[in-house]
Amino acid sequence: MRILETESVSRVFGGVVAVNKVDFHVEQGLVNGLIGPNGAGKTTLFNQITGMDHPTSGRIIFDGKDITRLPAWKISRLGIARTFQNIRLYNDLTVIENVMMGLHFKVGSDPFKGRFVQAVKSYFNAGKENRELYSKALEWLEFFELAPLKDEFARNLPYGNQRELEIARAMASEPKVLFLDEPAAGMNPSETAHLMYIISRIRELGVTVVLIEHDMKLVMNVCDNITVLSFGQKIAEGTPDEIKSDPLVIEAYLGREEE
């Protein structure tokens, strides 16, 4: 089942067509890879989907709902969480506070009460609410094996743990789809192996994962299906084995042989 679909989405920056009529779709419950050479428009496409930026043309359908023009904070409330290519943690906050921020809209989303009433309620019930959020956040930290670091400032964490914390924060909002933007960038092989393990555990939770990655070993190992972008256009999609032998993909990555 397709949980998310883009219908010929384009994004033009001045004269540059960063994303060109891309039909991308995400299969529910699977790990979907999105690969392509540098500048292929992968992150741009991510930004369109998560509402950080809006497409010039085309539509994005999530769970049967058109989310093309929704602001980022509304999209994330619908169940799309993401991480960033360059880590974006709340550096001056502790590890557990970062995860608590991921839980922000999980409380006070009682549909029978107005936003204002909820805000007032969470103002006066701060102590109780904090304890609830704290224990929930701690569960997530335990899931990611970060619990011993909970009182450390996010900026003091080693690089690999910062990546994991960002994923933990995204997962705390219990999303339907998790977008990971180059999670293995800059990681050493053992950190990458741990990341692979984390992604497989997230998949076991039933969360759909969309993964941008350059590390082909990781992509080929964890992804169930892969979409390849090159110069803003979709050039191939299929299972890892199909992608490996696709002549267009090989050409995009390695160039064409002179005849």
Add this chain to the structure above:
Amino acid sequence: MLNFFQLIIIYAGIYALMAIGQNCITGNTGMLSLCHAGFFCIGSYSTAIICKVVGLPFWFSLPVAAIVSGFVGFLIGVPTLRLKGDYLCIATLGLGEIIKNIATNVNPVGMMAVPRAELFGYQFSSRNKFTFILLVWFFVLIAYLLFRQLAHSRLGRAMTAVREDEVAAQANGINVTKYKIGAFILGAAVGGTAGCFATAYTLTVQPGSYTFMVSVMVLCMVVLGGMGNLAGVILGAFIIEFISYFPQLVGLSSVIPAQASQIIYGLVLVIMMICRPQGILGRDRYRYGDGRKTRRSAAVKKEA
């Protein structure tokens, strides 16, 4: 001499209110704004107009000043909060000056002989400074408790998220614009109430006194005490007020010109930025869950 210390404590209280407001905007939400003098001006005029022209008691003017300043904060906030950093600073600086200039043009001579604040028949006058200290610091305490609760709630954390990283905050489902405007309204409202007490104390309003320097002074207090730390900004208000009255305090006001204090603020800021950029007290650290529980269980054990 005692009289003079009391005066400093009163002004420190009034400025502490302003600094608490500025802290909500700059310390918690990370918006560099320089128009607190404008909110101070609006608060002062609200009290003067309500007490003198309309003839209602001082207590009525407090909520009105807060609401009017909050509304002006909203009007200033909506167009300017798309700006960031230096640009926001310049835009709010300009708007603060506009408020001052409107006041100067509409009412160039200011207002005198505003009726005194009264409580159960007791008149708060500048002659009995001690009761006035109680009055002002009672409200500082209330503002402190209210804003501390805010900072430790989910709403305050969302503001902190906006300060730390707007993009990540959006990705966490935080409506950044709403929180920025909300912080601006709250900060402005407290700034307005500070104006009320200033009028209640001096019983005059002078449009020329709400200059850009007042905004800078308030910002200094926040930076000096520790951005995002309420106890810190109150301490900052004390220190800055003490510096500004220092020449008179040591009887050297004829030797040291009044402007010298501005040089000292500048120096203090430069030294702080080099040696301790997080302010005297640094950021407020609130321990969630664990810390509280252990403290509580320790208390329970003691009882047992």
